[in-house]
Amino acid sequence: MKNIGIFVFNDIELMDFAGPYEVFSVTNELNSYNLCKTFTVSELSGKIKSVNGLQFFADYTIENSPNIDILIIPGGIGSKQIIDNKKVLSWIEDKYLSSEFTFSVCSGARILAKIGLLQNKTFITHHEVISDILTIDPSASPLKNKRFVDEGKILTSAGISAGMDLSLYMVEKLFGKETAEKTSVYLEYEKRN
Secondary structure (H helix, E strand, O other), X not given: OEEEEEEOOOOEOHHHHHHHHHHHHHHHHHOOOOOEEEEEEEOOOOEEEEOOOOEEEOOEEOOOOOOOOEEEEOOOOOHHHHOOOHHHHHHHHHHHHHOOEEEEEHXXXXXXXXXXXXXXXXXXXXXXXXXXXXXXXXXXXXXXXXXXXXXXXXXXXXXXXXXXXXXXXXHHHHHOXXXXXXXXXXXXXXXXX
16 A cells, blocks of 8 residues: 655645545545555645635644655645745655655646755756746756656656646556556546656
8 A cells, every 4th residue: 555645735736736636546446445545744734725715624744644655746836935944845855765756746846856856857847837946956957848757766747737647657657557547537537648
């Protein structure tokens, strides 16, 4: 059983985390709840408010989060505040070190760049955020026509809906092509590369 932990924060882009959450949750549901557990983690308890106003609560805080095998860092305008939050950056770096994979969706790549995880690596993010990443880490190299980029332990995706493409790619990588195809069919979503 893989633990899929999604870090959430105020001013998060809703689909950046809801898309991957749905992909991994449906994968688990379609396979008798035996493959993975998907949950959200925030810095503090209390309401989280997305960019467009949806409010929700995270399942855990960084203080009581279970072990994370796959760490997902979504984006949103709130990622600009996260890159200045030393406590959260330290937690993400610790989870990166202990995880099998860490991936960002959209502008969540800002956070990976700030920690130094994109140093001398190729990446993709939302097209409007590429210049931000290069300001944070000039050694990173964007692949502008990709939906997602796999650099081994670190993966990045382009903007918003591309997080679903990367999540389906990860389902295939972790659980096999048949499982990923079953999830894609159920979601009525055709993955793009």
